[in-house]
Amino acid sequence: MDTSPTNYNLTFEPDLKKFTFTGLEIISVNCKKSVNVIRMNCAELKIKSCIVKSGGQIIKSSPKTNEKKEELEIKLGEKIRGSCTIHLEFEGILNDRLLGFYRSKYQQNGKTKYLATTQFEAADARRAFPCWDEPEAKATYDISIIAENKFTAISNMPVKTKKKTGNKTIYHFQKTPLVSTYLIYLGVGEFEYLTGRAGKIQIRVVTTKGNTSKGKFSLELGKKLLTSYEKYFGIKFPLPKLDLIAVPDFAAGAMENWGAITFRETILLYDPKTSSTRTKQFIAEVISHEIAHMWFGNLVTMKWWNDLWLNESFATFMATKFVDKFYPEWDLWNQFVEDAMNVAMGLDSLKTTHPIDVDVKSPAEIREIFDAISYDKGGCVLRMLENYVGEPNFQKGLKKYLSDFKYKNAKGQDLWDAIGKASKMPVTSMINTWLKQPGFPLVEINQNGNNLKIKQKRYLLESNSKFSKGLWSIPLSLGLEKEISNTLFSKKSMSVKLPKNTIGFVANYGRKGFYRVKYDEGILLDLKMLVDEKRIPPIDRWAVQNDLFSLCVSGDEQVRNYLDFSDAYFDEDSYLASVNVAHNLASLYFRAFDEKFVEEIRSYTINYFRKILSNLGWEPRKSDKHTDALLRSFAISALGKMNDDSVTDIAIEKYKKFLKSPRSLSPDLIEPICSIAAWNGNSKTFNELKKLYTNSKTMEEKLRFLGAMCGFQDKKLLAKTLDFSQTSEVRSQNMQLPIMKIAANPYGDKILWPWLKKNWKKINKKVGHGNPLFNRIVASIAGVADDSMENEIKLFFKKNPTPGTERTQKQTLERIRINSKFLRVMRKEFKNG
Template sequence: MEIIPINYQLTFEPDLKKFTFSGSEIISADCKKSNNTIILDCAELKITSCIVKSQGKIVKSSPKTNEKKEELQIKLSQKIKGKITIDLEFQGILNDRLLGFYRSQYVQNGKTKYLATTQFEAADARRAFPCWDEPEAKATFDISIIADNKFTAISNMPIKSKKKIGAKTIYHFSKTPIVSTYLIYLGVGEFEYLTGRVGKIQIRVITTKGNKSKGKFSLDLGKKLLTSYEKYFGIKYPLPKLDLIAVPDFAAGAMENWGAITFRETILLYDPKTSSTKTKQFIAEVISHEIAHQWFGNLVTMKWWNDLWLNESFATFMATKFVDKFYPEWDLWNQFVEDAMNVAMGLDSLKTTHPIDVKVNSPAEIREIFDAISYDKGGCILRMLEHYVGEPNFQKGLKKYLSDFKYQNAKGQDLWDAIGKASKMPVSSMVNTWLKQPGFPLVEINQDGNTLKLEQKRYLLEPDKKFNKGLWSIPLSLGLESEISKKLFTKKSMSIKLPKNTLGFVANYGRKGFFRVKYDEGILLDLKMLVDEKRIPAIDRWAIQNDLFSLCVSGDEQVRNYLDFSDAYFEEDSYLASVNVAHNLASLYFRAFDEPFAEEIRGYAVNYFRKILFNLGWDPKKSDKHTDALLRGFTISVLGKMNDDVVTEEALRRYKKFLKSPSSISPDLIESICSIAAWNGNAKTHSELTKLYKNAKTMEEKLRFLGALCSFKDKKLLVKSLDFSQTSQVRSQNMQLPIMKVAANPYGDKVLWVWLKKNWKRINKKVGHGNPLFNRIVASIASVADDSMEKEIKTFFKKNPTPGTERTQSQTLERIRINSKFLRRMRKEFKDG
């Protein structure tokens, strides 16, 4: 960088009636090379005054903004060098696109209210003030906010002083430590808060009026996490306060602004009476994720966005680790494997995936990599690395990295070097095989007596010679009831001798490695027996059938083999294996929905689900495990959609009762029961659910009814629900939800694509360009299309460009081809059988 910022002195005055703001700033900077142009990042701002001083003298300057390049160019009458100040005044818009400095609308006691808040990651601080808007340009910030007297103002640091001037109050905040622009926060609104302390640190949960009572769970957890992270990292939390702020309109889930973390309301507010078990768990995970960022990301920041994955996957990995410490009964690592690993492998077995460490040039490209590769695959690789070097070495390396780079920027390589030094192991060469190339390996194992022959190759769901390259350093671990052997598998093939009298084994023991395994027939037969007798750990029981199912999708295995193997899970008692076998059987049935062989698959699925429901019962019990609540709702709703008479009858009975007495159903079952009512319902049911949606008090409750509204069989009613999602009744941040739910409904394929084409321009306007939710909407097309529509879909996106979704578009087309081929193979297999 030719000019290095040192300090920004910023003042903002938002106007929540006109939805504009005015601002002024004085930037002190150091000009390293003599030049006569200053270029800053700047978007959607009107510059009203510009004064540049060099060596204390004013230099004549003429500012010009370039909207397309998002920059402000200041031409100077002479060359400058050394210490300079840039004094700017500007005006901007409080937009409703959920990025930059934006407005959020909510209703309180029947009155419409507004608040102003910010979302600057990745590159939207430039919409609030001209700056060098990249992670490496760290500086200190002195922020002031002028607001109407009825409002409170919030920023990263505590209020240093405030003063009333007529109808307004001016807030001055303490100076920040050095920090990147994407972590700056500004908030103005009618807030209330719960306050707690951890040592000298003030910690608050901040909400719109009337909601603070739902912040208790989050406040208590926030306090515990702050202390635990300080201990683990060996570095004190660097700021005097931490605010957790609930924002009514928010595009992401949460954002780790330093000292002022923002959240969607549904991810911070917990009401034991109306919230579900799933919500409680999700709140805990996200708070933990964002607090981990206060060190990893905020104190030490990536040099450039290509290392974004490290920020995110690290926070995902740590979040799981710490919530698991407080709630071991939640079985969180197993859930991590079911959710994060499944989602990551699903995306990473496409040709159109990308390496974790991906080149990023422009801000628009950054938005595209906030995906399952950056969060979930990255988290799995860290879990694999920690297992490979051992937990103490992992922590030791991490502490060294954080203390070496605090208040600075670092590259991923710096972390691998630190962990490599701590463990004296080849960390860098091992880990880089997982970061620099796309995809992951399939390890094929053939047994000959006591010798295992192993081969590795890239695993793809749509096999393709052009994409077969790849060689990984695989930490390979074999085990049965415990680990028997551990090797680093770095070549195309190798042989391993098993210890004498080995009764059987699992490869990738504990599923620590990010790879799939294909066993020969003999080994699979042994494994089926070992699963049935529960002689191997639950996570490995999960993994064997998880790999087997995936091999059916890629055409390496027969579906009937999977169905046959699933018999071994009939008496399964672990959440992990049960839920995944259930998911896989359900997905086979819904794929075969209109086919003559659907009945045969339904037989397996219904049997399996009935057994689970028989064990769980309909009503929550005191003795329930945490995961029982997650499994029960899923089981009931799938049986309802497989038209199981007993379940349907019971669900409809409970629904009728629920309409009269809303507290008669546990929050964990409301969406399932309402969905079954919709599945069997008509226009009257539709208006009942719409009314429930409109009258629901919390956003969490609203979303349950919105989900249920997408479960009708009647196409007209599904279109009605989709149209409803376009009205002002549904916030743009939730727009993707009805689309994804209709896509998952087997009757949705008749209506969704037609509806999307018709409403694309409206959706585009409502969700807003560059909104990360757009990728979810594009991805949902994969569930409702087949490969005969490939050309039509391509043409549609050519005519309706949606920047920031190009990668998702090609992934979606690939998924459509994979699904279509899989269905054709199933037809052949069941016809011949």
């Protein structure tokens, strides 16, 4: 860049009646060469005046905005060089699209209220003020906000001075350190604060009026996390304060603005009386993720968005590590493997996946890579790397990286160099095989006595020779009760000799590596016995059947083999293996829902779930493990949808009691019980659930009832739920929920696609063009379509372009083909049985 900013002096005055704002800006700029044109980013802003000063003189200037390029171009009457200042006055809109400087609407005591807040990542700071809107253009900021007296204002730094003038107050905030535009925050509203301290740092939970009591859990956790991260990174938290802000309308889950983190209300506010176990865990994980960013991302920032994955996956990985320190009983690393690894492998076994390290040019392309590859696969690869170099070396390399690049920008390579130096291991060459190429390997193992023949190839669910290339540096570990061998496997094939008298082994021991394993029949027979006797650790019991199930979907294994193998898990006592076997059996049942052979699958599935429920019982107990609550609600709702008579009867009874006394159900059971009521219900049930939704006080409770309203068998009622989701009673940020739930309902498959086609323009308007949630809506089509509809779906998106979802569209079509092929293979297998 020939011209770069060094400081922004900004004053904003939002008007929450007209939904506009005015801004004054003085940018101190350094021109490295002599220039007569200055270009910066600017979108949806009206420039009222523009003055450029250089060397004490006013330089003649004419500003021009280009909406398409999102640019402000200032032509100068003469060439200038060195330092200058640009003085701008501008006006903008407080939009309702949840990006840039926007308005958020909420109800309080029956009154409609508004607040103003910002979301600038990736490239939307330009909608609030003209700027150089990219991560590398770091500058300092002096921010002021003028607000009506009934409001308070928040920014990244503490208030330096505030002064009343008539019915308004001017807030001047302290100068920020060097920071990227996407991390700046502005907030104006009728806020309430819950305040605490961690050492010298002031921490606050910020909410709309009447909600601070639900901020206690988050405040306490925030304090603990801040001090723990300071210790781990060896660097003090760089700002004087940290705000955790609950925003009623918010597209993402949370955003790591420096010193002013924003959250959806459901991800920050915890009420022990009404919140579920899952909510508590999710709040902890997200707060931990965002606080990790204060160092990794904010203090040291990626040079460009192609390293976004490192930013996000690192925060995901650290979040799990630190919450696990405080709540070891939550079994979080095992859950990480079940959620992050499963989701990432599901996406990464498609031909239409992308490498972790991906080239991005435009803001729309940046939005496309906020996906499971950037967050989840990245997190798994970091976990694999930490295991490969050892935890102490990983931490040492990390500390060095953060202290070398603080207040600057860095590339992924800088981190690999630091960890490579600390560990004296070939980190770069190993990790690049996982970052630069798409997909991941399948390791095939054949045993002959004590000799193992091992091969690797790219794993695809839809085989295709054009995409089958790839060679990875695989940390290959074998073990039984402990690790017995460990090598870096980076050729197409190799041989390994097992120690004498090995009675059996599992590969990818501890499931630290991001790859699947295919064993020969003999090894599988041994493994079935070892699983049954629990001779291998829980995570490996999970992995063996998880790989086997995936190989059924890709057509490399028979479903009956999987069903037979699942018998070994009948007395499984670990959450991880139980929940995954249960998921896999349920998914087979729902795939075969309309088929003649469904009974054979149902008998395996229903027996497995009944065993889980009889072990756990219906009511939460004092002696419950954290994960029991998660498993219990899954078992109840699955049995309800498989029409288990006794579960149905108990659930309906509990539902009737719940309608009379809402406190009679534990928060973890409300959604499963209400869904079973819907599954067996009629329009009366629909109205009851809708009323429960409308009268709920918290967003978390509302979403439970909205979820339950997607559980009907009656297609007319499902269509009613979808129509309801289009009304003003459902926030645009929650639009994807009913669509995803109805896609997963076996009775939703006939109605969802016609409804989406009919309402696409409305949805587009409601959710907002370019909103990342659109990808979830597009992806849900895979649940309700078969491959005979491929052309129709392609044609539909050609006529209704939805930018930012192009990659998801391709992935969705591929998933539809995989699902259809899998069903055909099952039909053949069970017909011949």
